[in-house]
Amino acid sequence: MMETDRDDKWFCGECTALLGIRQGDEVQVRFKQEINLTVRGRIIMTCRRCGAINRMETEQHPRK
Numbered sequence: 717m718m719e720t721d722r723d724d725k726w727f728c729g730e731c732t733a734l735l736g737i738r739q740g741d742e743v744q745v746r747f748k749q750e751i752n753l754t755v756r757g758r759i760i761m762t763c764r765r766c767g768a769i770n771r772m773e774t775e776q777h778p779r780k
Contacts, residue, residue: 730768735761741775 726736726743736743745753759772
């Protein structure tokens with residue numbers, strides 16, 4: 717896996733658990749061996765650790 721800066725990582729706003737890694741307009745979301753997703757667009761994700769709802773817009777220039 718390539719090296720990433722902290723700014724490229726998506727953390728939960730409540731407990732700071734790592735939710736995903738941003739790569740351009742996409743975010744890679746992994747959980748153990750069961751889940752490995754690459755997502756683009758508006759993401760709404762429940763934190764696996766604390767249950768908080770987190771939101772992110774992956775596109776650097778979102779469509780209107």
